[in-house]
Amino acid sequence: MQMMGVAWRRWRTEVKATSYDSNIPLACVYSPYSSWVGYRSLERLCAYWKATEKSSKINRENGKNKKGTHAQGRTSIPSLEDKFLKENGRKPTRIEIMHLSRRSKKKGGAPVDAEAIRYENLLDEAVQTRLQDMAEGTQAIEVHEDAFRDVFGTEHSGRVRCLGAGALPSQVFPEQCRRSSFYNRQNYHSTLEMTNKFKEMQEQMKKDMEMRES
Structure with a gap:
């Protein structure tokens, strides 16, 4: 619908x-x-x-006035996913989708605006923070989903960020939703703690950018 x-x-x-x-x-x-x-x-x-x-x-x-929004025109998220799959042999993570969809063709593939750059930096920092607690040799894409959730928080009911219209948490994360671990109290507090940490980083980066522009 x-x-x-x-x-x-x-x-x-x-x-x-x-x-x-x-x-x-x-x-x-x-x-x-x-x-x-x-x-x-x-x-x-x-x-x-x-x-x-x-x-x-x-x-x-x-x-x-919207910043950091989808910048691929009529190219849909599924189309970006399909192109990525053909080129790399696997589906993109949500962090990779966000990077792909916030790049401007007019700017030669550069981030569409300062807001997109800020979120890229936050996500990169979240990935590196997650990798510190993982076993040696862990690949960055293995922690992308957790890092994405650290920055943006848990999903709202009825939608999944960066996956376009129609994607539902129960479809994308069936196991987590079935076990109710996706929204359970333990995960909620650990995710909330990480989200608050990245909110502080977000505010600091925003202040730094404003100081550079002034």
Whole structure:
């Protein structure tokens, strides 16, 4: 249902981009989608868009202010995963997905903004901290999931970060959810302690960046 909702919103966006102009009277609206949507439905859509122009403008401005967001345009998370699998012979971890999806093609593959750089540094630090407590020879990707959770905390109900629409904790972490260890008290407190530690690091890095910019 989430994926259907995303597809529906994307299609409406395309219809609006090709069919709606606030300077044209509704009676004069023409759309290449008229045969699909029906003129009366299109007329109601245009009336709705006109009535919500003010809030749409505010939402667009707020969207421009978002930092560290997905920067691959219409390339979806599953597409990034599939490309990574073909190139590396394994699925990417959530840290690797985050790195891939926050890189700007216009900047030659560099992080999209300062917020993306900050999270990359936090995740790298979390990985190194986890590796210190592991046996010698442990690979970094083996602690990626725990490090990711240290920085971002446990998952919210109904979604999994960095896996796109439709991914649920019960699907991605079936064993943990079945044993209830994913949210149990012991794990909660250990994760909370690590999360608080990285929040402090996050604040310090933010202050350091502000001092450099000033």
